[in-house]
Amino acid sequence: MPELPEVETVRRGLAQWCIGSSIQEVHVLHPRATNLRSIAPLEEITGATIERISRRGKFLWFELDRAYFLVAHLGMSGQFRIHSTGAPDEKHLRIRLVLNDHQELRFVDQRTFGWLALSTREGTAPEMVTGIAPDIFDPLFDRPGVVKKFRMKRTEIKRALLDQHLMSGVGNIYADESLWRSKIHPQSRTDELSPQKIERVLTATEAVMSKALVEGGTSFDSLYINVNGESGYFEHSLEAYGREHEPCSRCATQIRRIVIGARSSHFCPRCQRL
């Protein structure tokens, strides 16, 4: 379940391998691997050169020598892989891009929530991504503005953290970790939280994701693995997510799991009170 740090790790790996490569063939092997909003079939990029790879939140895009971008979302299980041509196909191989130098860039995705698409340039971002808010590491990120937006919502903080139109890049795991770290109950109403407390959550989000980014960058010395999207999560460093019934590392109270918006939320009932 790649969130911002994992997607950024993939982006860095891709940038190392693919900048300057030309796309010689495009093979779409599964219809769901192309987003319906794509302005054209992916085969359209045949012959294009990859100039740059960018990211906003969990959205990646390849800048080409074309008037549009190749956008990618990893969904739940999407991975990029670099292989030499002729390497055996993965079971869940969805898209094959044959590059120059006998290399292939492959999009592999077991659960098919991930996709690729072509999207027109809208300034620096693809049109498809314009509705997605800047993430917390983006120079465009407006902290006081985001705090205001949170407070104008009438919902629970956990839901707001997952709303990619307020602030992008946070998924279920880092949402729980941010709330644990800032000692805020996931069901706190955003319109009742003080600006200071929302600020505290955002600071925690930044810290938690920075740490994951460093781990993703250092845990493997092979860029190849990073490109594979296997940087993954470092479960040993998670304090709340997936730790139901385990002791809170701050106070030893058992971590609880509740459901918010059909998603599990893990929190410490003693450190994080309503």
Added chain:
DNA sequence: CGTTGCGCCTGTTAGC
């Protein structure tokens, strides 16, 4: 209009 809920998908796990 803003918020909530559902469906998409498949490997793994829990329960009968």
Added chain:
DNA sequence: TGCTAACAGGCGCAAC
């Protein structure tokens, strides 16, 4: 032991 059902979750859209 073997099968079925529930579960996991990002996103977009439908419904309230």
